[in-house]
Amino acid sequence: MSIDNKITDQLKNKYEAIDQNVNTHLEGLLHSKPIDYWDYIQTDALLNLQIQRTVFPDEMVFLMYHQVNELLFKMILWEIDQVAKKEDITASFFETKIMRISRYFDVLTSSFTVMKDGMDVEQYNKFRHTLTPASGFQSAQYRKIEFASTELINLIDNRFRESIDRNTPFEHAFEHLYWQAAGKDYKTGKKTYTLTVFEEKYKDEFIRFVKFTNTHNLWSIFKKLPKDVREDKDLIKAMRHYDYTVNITWVMAHYNTANHYLNIGGKAVEATGGSEWVKYMHPKYQRRIFFPDLWSQQELDDWGKNV
Ligand code: HEM
Numbered sequence: 423m424s425i426d427n428k429i430t431d432q433l434k435n436k437y438e439a440i441d442q443n444v445n446t447h448l449e450g451l452l453h454s455k456p457i458d459y460w461d462y463i464q465t466d467a468l469l470n471l472q473i474q475r476t477v478f479p480d481e482m483v484f485l486m487y488h489q490v491n492e493l494l495f496k497m498i499l500w501e502i503d504q505v506a507k508k509e510d511i512t513a514s515f516f517e518t519k520i521m522r523i524s525r526y527f528d529v530l531t532s533s534f535t536v537m538k539d540g541m542d543v544e545q546y547n548k549f550r551h552t553l554t555p556a557s558g559f560q561s562a563q564y565r566k567i568e569f570a571s572t573e574l575i576n577l578i579d580n581r582f583r584e585s586i587d588r589n590t591p592f593e594h595a596f597e598h599l600y601w602q603a604a605g606k607d608y609k610t611g612k613k614t615y616t617l618t619v620f621e622e623k624y625k626d627e628f629i630r631f632v633k634f635t636n637t638h639n640l641w642s643i644f645k646k647l648p649k650d651v652r653e654d655k656d657l658i659k660a661m662r663h664y665d666y667t668v669n670i671t672w673v674m675a676h677y678n679t680a681n682h683y684l685n686i687g688g689k690a691v692e693a694t695g696g697s698e699w700v701k702y703m704h705p706k707y708q709r710r711i712f713f714p715d716l717w718s719q720q721e722l723d724d725w726g727k728n729v
Contacts, residue, residue: 480541481549487536488558495563498526502570506638513651516644517660523640524664531667534675538682546683550694557695559604560620562627569632571668572641572712579603580709592629592636600708604697616695641713658716665712670705674729677703705729 437444460466471489474481505511505519558564568577574595578586582598605617613621636642644652644661651657680699684691693699701707705726714722 475552476549478545478549480545483536483541484546484549487533487540490533491530492561492563494526494530495561495567498523498567499563499570501526502567502640505640505643506570506635511643511647513647513654513657516647516651517654517657520640520657520660520664524660524667527664527667527672531672531675534672534679538675538679541683543683547686550683554694555614555616555696557616557693557697559601559616559695559697562624565601565624565628566631566635567668568710568712569628569635570639571664572639574599574632574636576641576711576714592632596625596629596632600710604695604699604702614696644713645715661713662716665716669708669710669712670726670729673703673705673708673710673726677705 434444472485501519501522578598579600586595605614690700709725
């Protein structure tokens, strides 16, 4: 096979541009090792990350499924980031990204039966005690997906939305995010250990992240698109599908799983994160809606009620 002169010219140009000798690089190519699947995918590293805390085999299901979720969260954030940082967004670019993000969440939702039906209840209720006070509540990527999907006001606890506006400092708004309810005693204001350590680790990063996403989130970007794009039926359908999948379907799959394992003898037992989960996790109380203007008043009033 002969060498394509066009490619050698391009290589020469590429290295000349950075004051490098192309021959040295070609010699490096001569000695370099061909890539293998396992080197590229980093399978050894990846498959060494599953460290159980108990001897129960089903703890592995729990641990690995959470890891799979975090990988998919990363894929979602990867797509959202491209939308957030792009200038001059076209309708087709936006729609392509929304469809990708939505598909990842469909995978997360439809696979949640791995949690609900895939573990022995007795084993779960033993190994979970070794995980207290950790909770999925402390997933930073999940929180980032929320921040990057909508304006901060839509993530504020329903009870405080009236008192928070765009000029409220992020630090103040942060204290009133809907998920603070899971980690705070509202009478005393005291935070649980689960929430306290979560904030110690991530609060500064979240505040920095929100400073950008509060104007560069999917909802704000959509609202700035030209009118004909905003009225595109397929795009609206895709956005509503994403909103519903994240905020109703996933939440309900998660809630039903918690009920399956933690509602023992009809009585809710304490979750690892220590929240009043029965109330906190249900979409009708949470009322987290990313794209509120894309729903009718009736749909908003009924949010999470008929599921
Ligand atoms: C048997 C499986 C599971 C059960 C029983 C369960 C239970 C719970 C409970 C009770 C809470 C409320 C906070 C607390 O007190 O801990 C919670 C929060 C949370 N869990 Fe899970 N969970 C399960 C699996 C998962 C998985 C696979 C993920 C994916 C990463 C996940 C992500 C989350 C998130 C993001 C929250 C916070 C939700 C919010 O603020 O709306 N959970 N979970």
